[in-house]
Amino acid sequence: MAAAPEAKFTEEQVLWVKQHTPKLMTFAITRPEAYRFSAGQFSRLGFRDGEGFIWRAYSIVSAEYADTLEYFAVLIENGPMSAKFAEMKTGDTILLDKTATGFLLxxxxxxxxxxxxxxxxxxxxxxxxxxxxxxxxxxxxxxxxxxxxxxxxxxxxxxxxxxxxxxxxxxxxxxxxxxxxxxxxxxxxxxxxxxxxxxxxxxxxxxxxxxxxxxxxxxxxxxxxxxxxxxxxxxxxxxxxxxxxxxxxxxxxxxxxxx
Ligand SMILES: Cc1cc2nc3c(=O)[nH]c(=O)nc-3n(C[C@H](O)[C@H](O)[C@H](O)COP(=O)(O)OP(=O)(O)OC[C@H]3O[C@@H](n4cnc5c(N)ncnc54)[C@H](O)[C@@H]3O)c2cc1C
Ligand SMILES: NC(=O)c1ccc[n+]([C@@H]2O[C@H](COP(=O)([O-])OP(=O)(O)OC[C@H]3O[C@@H](n4cnc5c(N)ncnc54)[C@H](OP(=O)(O)O)[C@@H]3O)[C@@H](O)[C@H]2O)c1
CATH class of the missing domain: 3.40.50.80 (Nucleotide-binding domain of ferredoxin-NADP reductase (FNR) module)
Known part of the structure; x- marks a missing residue:
């Protein structure tokens, strides 16, 4: 997925990470006040990666009215984003594209x-x-x-x-x-x-x-x-x-x- 231009994302904080099985995890991040979505849509989450960025899509698990944004990730063997998630811990910074997308409404x-x-x-x-x-x-x-x-x-x-x-x-x-x-x-x-x-x-x-x-x-x-x-x-x-x-x-x- 192409990197979002700098002005198109915010830097959020990881609030908690829960590892349910070796390959299944849930986590929550801070929600910017301006971040709007409809239940059924997905976010683009990213990390800085060397000189560039890595971005992937994740469906939002939280309700529209929630104060934080929760996600569910399946960790893929040798997957670049999965490797980032496997190391991710409370307090880390994660990038959030400002726009939520999707038509599963x-x-x-x-x-x-x-x-x-x-x-x-x-x-x-x-x-x-x-x-x-x-x-x-x-x-x-x-x-x-x-x-x-x-x-x-x-x-x-x-x-x-x-x-x-x-x-x-x-x-x-x-x-x-x-x-x-x-x-x-x-x-x-x-x-x-x-x-x-x-x-x-x-x-x-x-x-x-x-x-x-x-x-x-x-x-x-x-x-x-x-x-x-x-x-x-x-x-x-x-x-x-x-x-x-x-x-x-x-x-x-x-x-x-x-x-
Ligand atoms: C609209 C949309 C919504 C998504 N929502 C979620 C979500 O809520 N949770 C989530 O874990 N992933 C979701 N994904 C997939 C996610 O964007 C990443 O592809 C995934 O986390 C793996 O990233 P990676 O860089 O580790 O491996 P990638 O290089 O991105 O993927 C490697 C391979 O792993 C397989 N794969 C990728 N994602 C999954 C998956 N979720 N389950 C089983 N096999 C998979 C595919 O065969 C893929 O070719 C979504 C993708 C899209 C397009
Ligand atoms: N789950 C495993 O045991 C397993 C094994 C090897 C590799 N992996 C890899 O692990 C990663 C995550 O896998 P995952 O198990 O969370 O996701 P997944 O492979 O998408 O499987 C989730 C569910 O979807 C079902 N499914 C898969 N293809 C389907 C189709 N064409 N029609 C209907 N149902 C279908 C699976 O059934 P089935 O169980 O019949 O496939 C399973 O019930 C993937 O990269 C996958 O390739 C998983």
Whole structure:
């Protein structure tokens, strides 16, 4: 990603870093007063790197109204930004591009009753932010989040999702929510095991699990994660008769490649 010109970024402070597993971490940074974003968007974060900079995109995990900015990073072997994150500690300086971007915004759907959020790996991050916005709970009758990871130890947000039941802005709506964890390389008693998201859609397993009937009038799909998953899920949904949402041509599907 090209370096942002100097005037286009601010220098922020790392407030905390939490290493959940050797490759999964969350961290928070200071939020400039002027920094605005919509839940579902991503920031560009950077570091000075020798003579230049390194910049990468990270979906914002925090709510729009949060005082700080939180992120979730999957550390990639031999990845340049991952190496910076692996060394990062509280008090370090991190660069924040002044503009948040992205179109994975549930408010873009003008209609629909049931919102199905489909994520793999770090693709859960924008949905964690979206789920802290009361407007989305008022807007939809039912909300479901599907998070696919390879192994159960990678499901690090179970407690955070459960805590929405006591979130002051969300608790009254929490009964509308379903969380379906999926472990593709492991069978457990409490996750859907062994099948990837496109297969779960093709075989109608997700609808059965939720007790919903997916249909173009009511169901809206938001998809984020592994680009191959996004591509395969889009094709599956198109084959099932759904269409991409465009502002001038409303449909049922919104997508974002999570890397
Ligand atoms: C719109 C957008 C939002 C993003 N949001 C996040 C986020 O919230 N959290 C996050 O960890 N990353 C996110 N990424 C990816 C992130 O920008 C970096 O690519 C990633 O942190 C790895 O950086 P790197 O320099 O270590 O390796 P890179 O050289 O950037 O990547 C090396 C390879 O690692 C794989 N890879 C990259 N990112 C991931 C990932 N997240 N999960 C699995 N495999 C990956 C790809 O195959 C890639 O080619 C996002 C990317 C985009 C485009
Ligand atoms: N997780 C691992 O065991 C593993 C192993 C080797 C390397 N890596 C590397 O580690 C890094 C992070 O990986 P990650 O596991 O967080 O992210 P990831 O590889 O994107 O996997 C996250 C989830 O997405 C699923 N997925 C991958 N491709 C898909 C597709 N085309 N359609 C539907 N679902 C799909 C995975 O299923 P599957 O489990 O079926 O792939 C898994 O459930 C990446 O660089 C990856 O290449 C991971």
């Amino acid at each position: 549930p408010e873009r759907f003008p209609d629909g009753k049931d919102l199905l959020m489909l994520a793999t790996g770090s693709g859960i991050a924008p949905f964690l932010s979206i789920l802290e916005q009361p407007e989305i709970w008022q807007r939809f009758d039912r909300l479901a989040l599907v998070h696919s990871v390879s192994y159960v130890g990678e499901l690090i947000f179970n407690d955070r999702l459960a805590a929405l039941a006591e979130h002051p802005l969300i608790e009254e709506y929490f009964h509308k929510f379903h969380f379906i964890p999926v472990t593709t390389r492991e069978q457990t008693g409490h996750t859907l095991g062994g099948k990837r998201i496109p297969e779960l859609l093709k075989q109608n397993i997700l609808a059965q699990q939720l007790g919903w009937q997916f249909n173009p009038t009511d169901t809206r799909f938001m998809v984020c994660g592994n680009p191959e998953m996004v591509k395969d899920t889009l094709q599956t949904l198109l084959d099932l008769g759904y269409t991409m949402h465009r502002n001038r041509l409303p449909g049922q599907i919104l997508l974002e490649n999570g890397f």
